[in-house]
Amino acid sequence: MIKKIGVLTSGGDAPGMNAAVSAVIKAAYAKNIEVYIVRDGYKGLVNNWLEKVDINFSQDIISRGGTAIGSARLPEFKEVEVREKAVANLKNAGIEALVxxxxxxSYMGAQRLTEMGINCIGLPGTIDNDIVSSDYTIGFDTALNTVMESIEKIRDTMQSHNRCAVVEVMGNRCGDLALYAGTVTGAEVISTSEGQLSEEEIVNEVARLSKLGKRSVIIVISEKIYDANELAKKIEAASGYVTRATILGHTQRGGTPTAMDRYLAITSAIYAVDQLVAGKGGLYVGLDGQQLIARDINSTLNIPRKDRTQELTTIRLLNSQFKK
Incomplete structure (x- = not known):
């Protein structure tokens, strides 16, 4: 039976990470296991920023956005010498496993630590929903609701003034935020990383809607595929709509996590602690339908992304319908 475990958050922050940390602490203490938080992710492992916490810490953070224990990117962690420092710090503290x-x-680092004798279990924390071995990731639901609310507010102004808006959302080469948000807000044009339209196609579609007399047009695009402001200028020149770009940026990462994100975070964390107690490591906890499962980390990195082409085509068709 393990006596001490650690928990860290790595990469970009996501709503629900604190709920996951909270649940790791509670689940571990229920089994008489001490818990140490690692400040600022893998950087904290290397710098020995380890701190024992109790149930009170767990209760204080459960509903907060972001990550209370901090996160940081550390590309150097891929180097063996750097990881050896982290392992030495963990062993000196008597920490036998990590969530x-x-x-x-983050999972690549977890896999490497497992290979070096520290069992690690990964939880899916990212607003992008780009971990293909889990149907949904911790933070996605909250971010999606933030995007939805933002687009609806933008629509109010566009409708009032007979205008067009280009709204750029996050996703890091995954189009789920754009697809889901565009679907639920009735965006007339949706262009994602996986289903990218050319600028000409977007401009022509908006010009078509303008000729039909549509009073407002919303274009939802994934980040990193266009210059949103330049695209807005081209649309305005061709369609006659006053067109502005809104880049939602880091507003999508913040905020109080939704109930669904908290539920996924908490249940995943409990499941992860159970895996560590069973002596397992090198695993990633994912949501498959309504069921949590643990997969080998190496295998999860090679699972192909779900093809949403037909879904995107259908939504585009439905949302672009308009009659004078």
Missing amino acids: VIGGDG
Whole structure:
């Protein structure tokens, strides 16, 4: 039976990470296991920023956005010498296993630590929903609701003034935020990383809607595929709509996590502690339908992304319908 475990958050912050940390602490203490938080992710492992926490710490953070224990990117962690420092710090503290909350990059570090004798279990913490071995990730639901609310507010102004808006959302090469948000807000044009439209196609579609007399047009695009402001200028020139770009940026990462994100975080964390108690490591906890499962980390990195082409095509068709 293990006596001490650690928990860290790595990569970009996501709503629900604190709920996951909280649940790790509660689940461990229920089994008489001491818990240590690692400040600022893998950087904290290397710098020995380890801190024992109790149930009170757990209760204080459960509903907060972001990550109370901090996160940082450490590319150097791929180097053996750097990881050896982390392992030495963990062993000196008597910490036998870790729960790592983050994305694909975080899991690579977890796998390497497992190979070096520190069992690690990964939890899916990212707003992008880009971990293909889990249907949903911790933080996605909250971010999606933030995007939805933002688009609806933008629509109010566009409708009032007969305008067009280009709204850029996060996703880091995964189009789920754009697809889901565009679907639930009735966006007339949706262009994602996986289903990218050319600028000409977007401009022509908006010009078509303008000729039909549509009073407002919302275009939802994934980040990193266009210059949103330049695209807005091209649309305005071709369609006659006053067109502005809104880049939602880090507003999508913040905020109080939704009930669904908290539920996923808490249940995943409890499941992860059970895996560590069973002596397992090198695993990633994912949501498959309504069921939590633990998969080998190496295998999760090679699972192909779900093809949403037909879904995207259908939504585009439905949302672009308009009659004078």
